[in-house]
Amino acid sequence: MERSKFILDEKDMPTAWYNVQADLPEPLPPLRHPGTKEPTRLPPPLFPEAINEQEFSTERWIDIPEEVQAIYRTWRPTILHRAHRLEKALDTPAKIFFKYEGTSQAGSHKPNTAVAQAYYNKKEGIKRITTETGAGQWGSALAMGCAFFGIELKVYMVKVSYNQKPYRRNLMETWGAQCVPSPSPDTEVGRRILAEDPDSTGSLGIAISEAIEDAFARDDTKYSIGSVVNHVLLHQTVNGLETKKMMMEQADAYPDIIVGCVGGGSNFAGLFLPFVKDKLDGTKPDLRIINVEPTSCPTITKGVYAWDYGDVAGMAPIVLMHTLGHTFVPPPVHAGGLRYHGMAPIICHLHKLGFVEARAVNQLATFEAGVQFARTEGIVSAPETNHAIRVTIDEALKCKESGESKTILLAHSGHGHFDMAAYDAYLSGKLVDYEYPEEKVKEALKHLPEVPSA
Amino acid sequence: MERSKFILDEKDMPTAWYNVQADLPEPLPPLRHPGTKEPTRLPPPLFPEAINEQEFSTERWIDIPEEVQAIYRTWRPTILHRAHRLEKALDTPAKIFFKYEGTSQAGSHKPNTAVAQAYYNKKEGIKRITTETGAGQWGSALAMGCAFFGIELKVYMVKVSYNQKPYRRNLMETWGAQCVPSPSPDTEVGRRILAEDPDSTGSLGIAISEAIEDAFARDDTKYSIGSVVNHVLLHQTVNGLETKKMMMEQADAYPDIIVGCVGGGSNFAGLFLPFVKDKLDGTKPDLRIINVEPTSCPTITKGVYAWDYGDVAGMAPIVLMHTLGHTFVPPPVHAGGLRYHGMAPIICHLHKLGFVEARAVNQLATFEAGVQFARTEGIVSAPETNHAIRVTIDEALKCKESGESKTILLAHSGHGHFDMAAYDAYLSGKLVDYEYPEEKVKEALKHLPEVPSA
Numbered sequence: 001m002e003r004s005k006f007i008l009d010e011k012d013m014p015t016a017w018y019n020v021q022a023d024l025p026e027p028l029p030p031l032r033h034p035g036t037k038e039p040t041r042l043p044p045p046l047f048p049e050a051i052n053e054q055e056f057s058t059e060r061w062i063d064i065p066e067e068v069q070a071i072y073r074t075w076r077p078t079i080l081h082r083a084h085r086l087e088k089a090l091d092t093p094a095k096i097f098f099k100y101e102g103t104s105q106a107g108s109h110k111p112n113t114a115v116a117q118a119y120y121n122k123k124e125g126i127k128r129i130t131t132e133t134g135a136g137q138w139g140s141a142l143a144m145g146c147a148f149f150g151i152e153l154k155v156y157m158v159k160v161s162y163n164q165k166p167y168r169r170n171l172m173e174t175w176g177a178q179c180v181p182s183p184s185p186d187t188e189v190g191r192r193i194l195a196e197d198p199d200s201t202g203s204l205g206i207a208i209s210e211a212i213e214d215a216f217a218r219d220d221t222k223y224s225i226g227s228v229v230n231h232v233l234l235h236q237t238v239n240g241l242e243t244k245k246m247m248m249e250q251a252d253a254y255p256d257i258i259v260g261c262v263g264g265g266s267n268f269a270g271l272f273l274p275f276v277k278d279k280l281d282g283t284k285p286d287l288r289i290i291n292v293e294p295t296s297c298p299t300i301t302k303g304v305y306a307w308d309y310g311d312v313a314g315m316a317p318i319v320l321m322h323t324l325g326h327t328f329v330p331p332p333v334h335a336g337g338l339r340y341h342g343m344a345p346i347i348c349h350l351h352k353l354g355f356v357e358a359r360a361v362n363q364l365a366t367f368e369a370g371v372q373f374a375r376t377e378g379i380v381s382a383p384e385t386n387h388a389i390r391v392t393i394d395e396a397l398k399c400k401e402s403g404e405s406k407t408i409l410l411a412h413s414g415h416g417h418f419d420m421a422a423y424d425a426y427l428s429g430k431l432v433d434y435e436y437p438e439e440k441v442k443e444a445l446k447h448l449p450e451v452p453s454a
Numbered sequence: 455m456e457r458s459k460f461i462l463d464e465k466d467m468p469t470a471w472y473n474v475q476a477d478l479p480e481p482l483p484p485l486r487h488p489g490t491k492e493p494t495r496l497p498p499p500l501f502p503e504a505i506n507e508q509e510f511s512t513e514r515w516i517d518i519p520e521e522v523q524a525i526y527r528t529w530r531p532t533i534l535h536r537a538h539r540l541e542k543a544l545d546t547p548a549k550i551f552f553k554y555e556g557t558s559q560a561g562s563h564k565p566n567t568a569v570a571q572a573y574y575n576k577k578e579g580i581k582r583i584t585t586e587t588g589a590g591q592w593g594s595a596l597a598m599g600c601a602f603f604g605i606e607l608k609v610y611m612v613k614v615s616y617n618q619k620p621y622r623r624n625l626m627e628t629w630g631a632q633c634v635p636s637p638s639p640d641t642e643v644g645r646r647i648l649a650e651d652p653d654s655t656g657s658l659g660i661a662i663s664e665a666i667e668d669a670f671a672r673d674d675t676k677y678s679i680g681s682v683v684n685h686v687l688l689h690q691t692v693n694g695l696e697t698k699k700m701m702m703e704q705a706d707a708y709p710d711i712i713v714g715c716v717g718g719g720s721n722f723a724g725l726f727l728p729f730v731k732d733k734l735d736g737t738k739p740d741l742r743i744i745n746v747e748p749t750s751c752p753t754i755t756k757g758v759y760a761w762d763y764g765d766v767a768g769m770a771p772i773v774l775m776h777t778l779g780h781t782f783v784p785p786p787v788h789a790g791g792l793r794y795h796g797m798a799p800i801i802c803h804l805h806k807l808g809f810v811e812a813r814a815v816n817q818l819a820t821f822e823a824g825v826q827f828a829r830t831e832g833i834v835s836a837p838e839t840n841h842a843i844r845v846t847i848d849e850a851l852k853c854k855e856s857g858e859s860k861t862i863l864l865a866h867s868g869h870g871h872f873d874m875a876a877y878d879a880y881l882s883g884k885l886v887d888y889e890y891p892e893e894k895v896k897e898a899l900k901h902l903p904e905v906p907s908a
Contacts, residue, residue, distance in 0.1 A: 004464060007461050010461075081528070174825060174828050375628075375630055378565075417621070
């Protein structure tokens with residue numbers, strides 16, 4: 001019998017996160033202040049000091065506090081699967097592995113950083129956190145993290161999702177968080193927008209602005225973010241470290257290709273960073289790392305590499321990254337987690353240096369792949385993950401043509417049990433493709449901030 | 455560090471199911487034919503021969519076919535958790551363990567038998583299966599099982615659930631099953647009911663009748679059932695066998711109390727049967743096994759032990775069991791899986807012989823327990839499971855009073871990600887308790903069939 005699953009004992013779990021900033025051949029460019037445009041740290045009153053330090057640290061290993069490890073152990077380590085049944089259905093000589101994060105209590109990878117962030121806030125005496133959420137995956141993960149540490153959480157949820165996706169909101173409330181539709185009457189920015197348009201359905205940009213305003217206004221409150229920035233990617237490396245250990249020590253395999261979906265980039269970077277280390281030091285020069293994004297929001301494949309705001313409202317720091325313009329609003333694909341105008345600076349930096357590549361895929365093809373995965377491996381995946389499954393299958397089919405027995409590692413970010421309406425749309429023929437919205441991007445790119453050279 | 459999780463390597467998985475019929479001090483009474491009322495096997499054209507044999511076998515160990523083991527390995531073994539955080543919140547000296555079945559692709563224990571049943575049908579050349587489903591947990595698990603073996607599946611889903619719970623239906627369709635609202639125009643019984651009442655919202659009884667009629671009508675089609683009967687409990691023992699091995703070999707613990715929820719009984723019996731073996735042979739006389747049921751549908755605690763039909767329409771075999779009467783329709787508690795008038799004959803037999811006990815709990819208290827579990831262990835549980843969590847917490851609190859450090863093992867049957875509307879109702883104060891519907895039961899018990907002595 002060939003093994004189907006690789007399982008790590010909890011005593012062998014990683015005890016430190018891997019910080020790629022220690023191994024970059026060129027350092028990351030510093031952030032710029034949204035007002036002065038000068039180099040800056042994270043807005044200091046918004047984040048706990050430990051988080052701010054991690055954001056810019058160049059230490060290779062950062063200890064995972066025992067309190068965080070103890071909570072990781074409620075669902076980690078997660079399992080590395082060999083997709084025997086998918087391989088057989090594709091009739092491919094490729095070996096397909098996938099690391100599955102859908103068994104966390106929130107059903108995705110997001111708790112890896114949510115728990116860490118809640119811990120550091122607690123340690124610095126913070127009583128309350130604010131955040132924004134789109135479809136609700138991040139808001140619900142942070143709600144769980146805050147429940148574990150007894151921290152109050154207020155989530156500003158984009159109103160259209162708040163109304164359309166009550167289940168994610170119910171999940172946050174079950175874990176004890178307060179969730180309000182944004183724009184809300186609870187902040188100045190929310191009141192201003194509601195005065196202009198009482199029927200506003202909100203946007204992630206508005207929700208971020210509300211969460212930040214709320215955190216600035218109260219001494220006992222800090223703000224938390226679920227992707228893009230360095231410390232979030234750092235926390236996610238617990239997943240890649242587990243995977244690398246299992247592949248090398250148990251499966252006796254090393255990937256030729258690693259595939260994952262990217263919105264802000266934290267899920268996939270969490271998996272691939274411990275492997276990219278081997279490209280940075282030259283030991284695995286041929287390893288391919290493919291970032292998969294939607295055709296409708298192709299940040300790396302079509303965006304420019306430029307200084308831009310991390311948020312739509314221009315309140316967040318300016319970063320050097322691939323961007324479609326911070327005012328760009330992507331088409332309404334079901335993969336809500338991939339609808340972001342920018343990309344994690346670490347991924348963009350690695351892309352510029354030639355260590356990772358990117359590919360865009362369209363919606364219908366991702367669901368076709370997701371359904372094939374469901375009918376072979378059983379798992380009904382999140383629409384975001386289906387993007388990575390599409391490219392995994394494509395690469396496996398290339399192996400069938402070439403006869404190569406490559407090892408493909410898929411970053412499987414979570415289950416789709418909260419996204420069944422998207423499957424319904426696909427199966428009933430109502431799902432559509434979205435082409436690259438070139439004109440909208442051109443318009444948005446006119447609004448990039450000008451930044452003086454350092 | 456005290457361990458939080460116990461994990462079995464897949465090579466140590468059980469390779470045979472445990473059949474308690476080998477160890478019963480008195481054999482189970484035979485089924486009776488619904489028409490002749492004489493002793494009978496399962497209606498032969500409805501089930502594959504292998505299933506029919508398992509139903510009445512008295513072999514202690516029944517090999518799990520390698521093809522079924524291979525599919526079990528896509529999600530099994532599941533993890534045994536120690537609920538350190540819940541213990542701490544309760545300030546109890548009790549040790550609480552829980553075996554968690556929510557990481558299966560369907561989110562529950564149901565695939566354990568779905569996969570086995572699909573396999574035996576496939577092996578006997580069956581092309582198509584029919585079944586009924588209430589809230590959709592069983593229908594979706596069988597859809598996954600049939601996808602794995604390339605068998606066509608038609609699910610008759612109670613119409614009120616079909617309309618209210620589209621996500622479960624979408625899940626079945628994603629796995630390739632056909633799901634129709636029952637009563638449907640596809641069967642004679644469906645057409646008859648629709649002619650009488652075009653707005654009928656259906657019932658499990660009607661759906662069973664439709665699925666059975668459909669299976670009888672076609673040579674290539676057989677019928678499948680997800681709980682109550684012996685072969686379903688047999689397949690579920692894979693869970694209890696894993697648990698027993700992990701507790702004894704890894705946790706160095708043996709439960710004083712085992713707690714689980716019972717509707718038809720297959721989830722809990724699957725966990726406790728390998729342990730009840732030690733009571734039957736006298737080695738663990740003090741082990742307590744608590745079956746938890748809803749106050750609104752208290753089959754064991756308030757029902758009579760009598761011959762009754764397994765289904766509402768009186769088409770299924772007559773069995774000796776605890777029953778509230780096959781015409782009894784329970785109040786609409788959210789734990790849809792616990793709304794069954796009868797109980798697995800094996801559990802009833804063990805109860806009569808004094809090897810297991812039962813307790814009824816009301817709805818609000820179960821959600822209170824479920825929310826405490828979610829905020830300590832993270833997992834948002836199915837409403838059915840919340841019944842078992844309630845009694846687990848109650849027993850742990852008794853230990854706090856008495857100072858006893860008992861070991862409690864909870865059968866955790868699945869996550870509640872498809873049941874968030876129930877949590878919403880609870881958190882917004884709309885959830886209500888249902889008292890025992892004594893008059894309705896009295897009425898239903900007038901309709902028990904008369905059965906001649908064997």
